[in-house]
Structure formats: structure tokens, C-alpha cells
Amino acid sequence: MTRTTVTEPVLRIENLTVAFRSGRELVTAVRDVTIRVDPGETVAIVGESGSGKSTTAAAVNRLLPENAVIVQGSVRFDGRDLTSLPETEMVRLRGAGIGLVPQDPMSNLDPLMRVGDQIAEALEVHGYTTGAGTHERVLSLLEAVGIPNADQRARQYPHEFSGGMRQRVLIAMGLACKPRLLIADEPTSALDVTVQRRVLDQLDQLTEEMGAAVFLITHDLGLAAERADRIVVMLKGDVVEEGPAAEVLRNPQHEYTRRLIDAAPSLAVRTERPQRPTPEGASAAPLVEVTDLGKVFPLRSVKRGEPDTFTAVDGVSFSIPRGSTVSIVGESGSGKSTTANLILGLEDATSGSISFDGVDLATLRRSQMFAFRRRVQPVFQNPFASLDPRYTVGESIAEPMKVHRIGDAPARRARVEALLDQVALPRAMAERLPHELSGGQRQRVAIARALALKPDLVVLDEAVSALDVLVQAQILDLLAGLQAELGLSYLFISHDLAVVRMISDHVHVMQRGRIVESGSPDQIFGDPQQAYTRELLAAIPGADLDR
Structure with a gap:
């Protein structure tokens, strides 16, 4: 997709080092990381568990665990260094300027609150809407992320939604206040491939309409290559490769990137399938x-006329x-x-x-x-x-x-x-x-x-x-x-x-x-x-x- 080219990035991470306190020691999780995300651009960080990708994302909106320390570096959003910003200003910035779509919708949605109320809360906390305008905005967001019967669905609870629909609700909440930057941390890893595609298509469409930049965290290199403009590959806290998505995929420079590509089933799907020997006993009676x-x-709780x-x-x-x-x-x-x-x-x-x-x-x-x-x-x-x-x-x-x-x-x-x-x-x-x-x-x-x-x-x-x-x-x-x-x-x-x-x-x-x-x-x-x-x-x- 075509992206706007400008000189000033929405997000600039420079020489970021993050460590975790373990007893009296500091264990480095992210080391001297530098990344930029331009307006309207999607940048994906890929790597296995422990590579530092989610820690890097958490450092952007200052949602690191209590035992985490930013040792050095800066995180600039629209030119402001977030590492030194007072917490009161960070609270205002989260949601309004920097949206978040987390990984697990069941643990990130309140099971005791109706879905519509949770989206409304995200809007009103930041003063984006009030009164009747809030309800209208909630319905328009639910419709925008592809949830039918928005008025009825807004009154339901998270357990009444499928996994894909709950993830769409999180996208609606993340984009509710039209943020300049959206952090999507493994937003579809638990979803079926068809549901994943529909959710990501919806996310692409909405962020493009809003002109939002996307910071995508994923371990799926195939998904990153398909959805991102640029890919950043992390290994054990270090950035080991970075470049345009197509270039990284076709011409990986680092051995670790080549291993990720070779190990990704989605990218190997059209290659020759390894020959499997005929199973012993295949001619005998099946097990x-x-x-x-x-x-x-x-x-249970069947309404009149509905199947029981x-x-x-x-x-x-x-x-x-x-x-x-x-x-x-x-x-x-x-x-x-x-x-x-x-x-x-x-x-x-x-x-x-x-x-x-x-x-x-x-x-x-x-x-x-x-x-x-x-x-x-x-x-x-x-x-x-x-x-x-x-x-x-x-x-x-x-x-x-x-x-x-x-x-x-x-x-x-x-x-x-x-x-x-x-x-x-x-x-x-x-x-x-x-x-x-x-x-x-x-x-x-x-x-x-x-x-x-x-x-x-x-x-x-x-x-x-x-x-x-x-x-x-x-x-x-x-x-x-x-x-x-x-x-x-x-x-x-x-x-x-x-x-x-x-x-x-x-x-x-x-x-x-x-x-x-x-x-x-x-x-x-x-x-x-x-x-x-x-x-x-x-x-x-x-x-x-x-x-």
C-alpha cells in the first residue's frame, strides 16, 4: 500500500537499553535498540520469545513491569521524549495519542462490563466524547471493525463474543480516540487463519483511513512480511536486521533471519514437501x-423459537x-x-x-x-x-x-x-x-x-x-x-x-x-x-x- 513519506517520524527509539532487576543484578532485555516509525507506516518487530520485542513495545507507552529499568536511550513520540514525561501526561497520552491492541482479549476485557461500556470508558477517559455522542461513537466503532448488529452487541458481555470478535473489540478500543500510533502486540496469534485475515484486513483499512502508524509485534515472519512496510528482526535483545519487508524476506542478511524464514511453515507452504516414509502397519487394520x-x-436459556x-x-x-x-x-x-x-x-x-x-x-x-x-x-x-x-x-x-x-x-x-x-x-x-x-x-x-x-x-x-x-x-x-x-x-x-x-x-x-x-x-x-x-x-x- 502507498504510504506518506515525511521526514519527521511519529516514533523514534534511539539507543534504548532496558534491564530487569533480578535480586541485586540487572539483566539486560533490550540492548541499544534504534527504530523509527513514520506517519502512516507499519513497522513489524519479529523474533522468538525472549528476543525483546514486547519489552521494546512496552517501553514506548511506559507499561514496563515494576522491576524494569530504562538504563539509557530515548523514546520520542511526535518529538517528545516519553522516558522523562510525568506519569500524569503519559496517562493522557495512552489511548489518545498511542493506542494499544494487546494479545489476549479475554484477559484484557473486563468480564463484568458490557462491551459497549468498555469502549465508552476509553472514549470518556480521554474526553474524546460525552453523553449521547459517546453511544453513537461506540456503535460506529463496532460497525467499523465488522461487528454486525452493533446496538445489540454493545449490550453484551465479552463471554458472549467469539475470539475473533473479542479481538475486534480491542481494535475498536485501541483506535477509539484516533491515535497517531497504534501498538499491536501479537494481535491475532490465537486466531484461526481466516478470522486472522479478516481482523488484520479490518485493522489495515481503519489505520489507513485514520492515517495512523502501526508498531506490530509478532513472531510470525510470514504475517510481518505480508502486512508491514518494514521489518525489524530482534534476537536476545539486539536488532540484528532491519529493512523493507520484501527485501528482508527475499534477501535476508543475518543467519537468524534465515533461520526464522526457513522455520516458518507459512513461508514454506509452496516449497517441496519432505518425503515421508509409508507408515509401518499402514496396510494392516487401522488403529x-x-x-x-x-x-x-x-x-441452556433458550428463547422461544430458537433451537434447544x-x-x-x-x-x-x-x-x-x-x-x-x-x-x-x-x-x-x-x-x-x-x-x-x-x-x-x-x-x-x-x-x-x-x-x-x-x-x-x-x-x-x-x-x-x-x-x-x-x-x-x-x-x-x-x-x-x-x-x-x-x-x-x-x-x-x-x-x-x-x-x-x-x-x-x-x-x-x-x-x-x-x-x-x-x-x-x-x-x-x-x-x-x-x-x-x-x-x-x-x-x-x-x-x-x-x-x-x-x-x-x-x-x-x-x-x-x-x-x-x-x-x-x-x-x-x-x-x-x-x-x-x-x-x-x-x-x-x-x-x-x-x-x-x-x-x-x-x-x-x-x-x-x-x-x-x-x-x-x-x-x-x-x-x-x-x-x-x-x-x-x-x-x-x-x-x-x-x-
């Missing part, structure tokens, strides 16, 4: 056979051959996670059947179901939520063995050490607590725990969607290696077709509870038959960029 599966949920049930899974049939990876993809609400929960035995099917190793799950008695759970293990999206914060890593991995009364304490300790070796974690990590680990390390612990009982099937529900691309690539390599070594079968649930293409033997596309298309990754990606599948593919950020 799992799903036949005409259905799940209907009752609805919701069909989440509708006539789904597929199989999982032994030693293979079968993926189910689709948007939120497509029924893919409900299907996974039915196979895990966490939900009871309303209709149809699930056969595991030739036995119908519906016929299993309680003791048989206990044995079944030993052979089927889950890995969920958020390892921090699935690991007990009070248990050490070793205790978390050993817990399934204790529940199933496998081995004595020394035998379990030996098994824990062997599992840590398998997932490439040091044995000393057994004594650490989950909060002392990175996201990628926690996910490896979750995988080690899932393998503790030597299962036949591992169900991975969005298991890599929240990880940085480099960590994501490491986890996918780990899963492939474990599958080859142990003969595991995987059911991989994801909304990310780019990742699915890399790891799958067979892919099923779900929409509104039904499988609408099935095939090999090459068939699904090379010759999609359904418009819905083509929409999912087109929404992958960076997939259509010329590298």
Missing part, C-alpha cells in the same frame, strides 16, 4: 476407526492407520476439538461409533476404559495450564505412572530420565517447576508426560499453535523422530494448514461439524476441491509472497 460419529449438546440443541459433530467418518499422522483442520467451531475429545473418551458420542484396536469404545467397562486411557494420551495447546504448577517436571512426568501403578519409585525415576532424554531436555530439569521453563520446554515436558505410559495413539490438540516458529519447528521434528522410533500414531488437531502440510499423512477438513474434504497433503494443498478449503489456504499469512 482407530470412526464411523458416522455425532455429538449433540443441549443449549447444538450439533458439534455431524456424521463424521475416518480412520487412523497405525504409525501414521492424521490431521483434522478447520476454524474454531468446526467440531475438530470435540471430535478429539470423543476419541479420547472425554465426551460420550450421541451417535455413531469409535473403534480402537478393533473394540468399540461404547462397550468398554470402567476397568477396560482405564486400560484404554493408558494407550491413548493427549497433548493440549497450553502446557502451562495442563501441568500442575506445584509439581516439579519429574513429578509431572511420573504422575501417570503412579496413577496406573507402573513400577516402584526408582523405576519411575529412571523412566523420567529416559523420557527427558527422548524429548531432548537435560535430566537436571526434573527438579524445576513449570514457571521456570520456556513455552517450548513446557511443551516438551507435556509430550514426555504423554509418552510415559508408552501409548499407541497421541492426540495433539493445537499442540504447537502458541509456539514461536523456531520452537514449533523443533517440536515438530521431535514428534516426527519419536513417531519413527516408537511407532506412534498421531491425531493432530489444528487450524494451521501450513503446519499440517509438513507433518501429515492424511488430512480431513472440517466445517460446521462435518468433514467436507479429505486427502493427502499434496491433494489438499495442490488441488483443493472445496471453496472452504481454498479459503483456508488463501488465508495463510505470507503463503502468496514471492520469496
Whole structure:
């Protein structure tokens, strides 16, 4: 898109160094960073967790944690140095001059306040509108970010909105007072690709109409290359590369940038897919056979004339051959996670059947179901939520063995050490607590725990969607290696077709509870038959960029 060229930047960060107090020491998180953002320009900072990108953004609007210290440098907004500005002036500036769209809408929206009231509060705090004008502005903002029935929606609470709609509300709040600069910190990382595209299109349109500059923080290089004018690459607190987005993508100068590009599934989507060996046992009877599966949920607080049930899974049939990876993809609400929960035995099917190793799950008695759970293990999206914060890593991995009364304490300790070796974690990590680990390390612990009982099937529900691309690539390599070594079968649930293409033997596309298309990754990606599948593919950020 065409941008206005002027000499004076909206934002100029010069020689910024930020450190965190840790006991008596100062640990540097951002080191001598210099960045400029011109009016109407979108500048993206990319890098993995711990690179310093979010700390840099937080320094701009002075929302750093209490133990953070700006050691040196300046942050100038419209020529004013924000590092020395009194807090009262910063309060006036936040929202009015510098808008913010944070990452997680559920933790950044008040669950006890109506959505319209929260937007109105952002307007009135800064004196942007008052009285009847506030309500009109709230409705116009909701309509501008693509939320229909704005008058009705403004009276609802955040839990009544989908994830994509909650993110749109945050965009409306961030742009409510028409700021000169908008900081968007991982604004769509938790959204499906189609919802992400619609939200980002809306953000692009609104910021262009308002002439706002955008400071975009993301770990997705494909998204940055597609949406930004310039890219800044950060590694361990340093800026290691900077330039026009197309130039950085086509001609990366730093080894770390090249690693980010190579690891980004969205950018590799048109490259040759690695040849996967035919799974052993592929010609034998499948491990799992799903036949005409259905799940209907009752609805509460039903109004007259509205349906009193919701069909989440509708006539789904597929199989999982032994030693293979079968993926189910689709948007939120497509029924893919409900299907996974039915196979895990966490939900009871309303209709149809699930056969595991030739036995119908519906016929299993309680003791048989206990044995079944030993052979089927889950890995969920958020390892921090699935690991007990009070248990050490070793205790978390050993817990399934204790529940199933496998081995004595020394035998379990030996098994824990062997599992840590398998997932490439040091044995000393057994004594650490989950909060002392990175996201990628926690996910490896979750995988080690899932393998503790030597299962036949591992169900991975969005298991890599929240990880940085480099960590994501490491986890996918780990899963492939474990599958080859142990003969595991995987059911991989994801909304990310780019990742699915890399790891799958067979892919099923779900929409509104039904499988609408099935095939090999090459068939699904090379010759999609359904418009819905083509929409999912087109929404992958960076997939259509010329590298």
C-alpha cells in the first residue's frame, strides 16, 4: 500500500537499553535498540520469545513491569521524549495519542462490563466524547471493525463474543480516540487463519483511513512480511536486521533471519514437501476407526423459537492407520476439538461409533476404559495450564505412572530420565517447576508426560499453535523422530494448514461439524476441491509472497 513519506517520524527509539532487576543484578532485555516509525507506516518487530520485542513495545507507552529499568536511550513520540514525561501526561497520552491492541482479549476485557461500556470508558477517559455522542461513537466503532448488529452487541458481555470478535473489540478500543500510533502486540496469534485475515484486513483499512502508524509485534515472519512496510528482526535483545519487508524476506542478511524464514511453515507452504516414509502397519487394520460419529449438546436459556440443541459433530467418518499422522483442520467451531475429545473418551458420542484396536469404545467397562486411557494420551495447546504448577517436571512426568501403578519409585525415576532424554531436555530439569521453563520446554515436558505410559495413539490438540516458529519447528521434528522410533500414531488437531502440510499423512477438513474434504497433503494443498478449503489456504499469512 502507498504510504506518506515525511521526514519527521511519529516514533523514534534511539539507543534504548532496558534491564530487569533480578535480586541485586540487572539483566539486560533490550540492548541499544534504534527504530523509527513514520506517519502512516507499519513497522513489524519479529523474533522468538525472549528476543525483546514486547519489552521494546512496552517501553514506548511506559507499561514496563515494576522491576524494569530504562538504563539509557530515548523514546520520542511526535518529538517528545516519553522516558522523562510525568506519569500524569503519559496517562493522557495512552489511548489518545498511542493506542494499544494487546494479545489476549479475554484477559484484557473486563468480564463484568458490557462491551459497549468498555469502549465508552476509553472514549470518556480521554474526553474524546460525552453523553449521547459517546453511544453513537461506540456503535460506529463496532460497525467499523465488522461487528454486525452493533446496538445489540454493545449490550453484551465479552463471554458472549467469539475470539475473533473479542479481538475486534480491542481494535475498536485501541483506535477509539484516533491515535497517531497504534501498538499491536501479537494481535491475532490465537486466531484461526481466516478470522486472522479478516481482523488484520479490518485493522489495515481503519489505520489507513485514520492515517495512523502501526508498531506490530509478532513472531510470525510470514504475517510481518505480508502486512508491514518494514521489518525489524530482534534476537536476545539486539536488532540484528532491519529493512523493507520484501527485501528482508527475499534477501535476508543475518543467519537468524534465515533461520526464522526457513522455520516458518507459512513461508514454506509452496516449497517441496519432505518425503515421508509409508507408515509401518499402514496396510494392516487401522488403529482407530470412526464411523458416522455425532455429538449433540443441549443449549441452556433458550428463547422461544430458537433451537434447544447444538450439533458439534455431524456424521463424521475416518480412520487412523497405525504409525501414521492424521490431521483434522478447520476454524474454531468446526467440531475438530470435540471430535478429539470423543476419541479420547472425554465426551460420550450421541451417535455413531469409535473403534480402537478393533473394540468399540461404547462397550468398554470402567476397568477396560482405564486400560484404554493408558494407550491413548493427549497433548493440549497450553502446557502451562495442563501441568500442575506445584509439581516439579519429574513429578509431572511420573504422575501417570503412579496413577496406573507402573513400577516402584526408582523405576519411575529412571523412566523420567529416559523420557527427558527422548524429548531432548537435560535430566537436571526434573527438579524445576513449570514457571521456570520456556513455552517450548513446557511443551516438551507435556509430550514426555504423554509418552510415559508408552501409548499407541497421541492426540495433539493445537499442540504447537502458541509456539514461536523456531520452537514449533523443533517440536515438530521431535514428534516426527519419536513417531519413527516408537511407532506412534498421531491425531493432530489444528487450524494451521501450513503446519499440517509438513507433518501429515492424511488430512480431513472440517466445517460446521462435518468433514467436507479429505486427502493427502499434496491433494489438499495442490488441488483443493472445496471453496472452504481454498479459503483456508488463501488465508495463510505470507503463503502468496514471492520469496
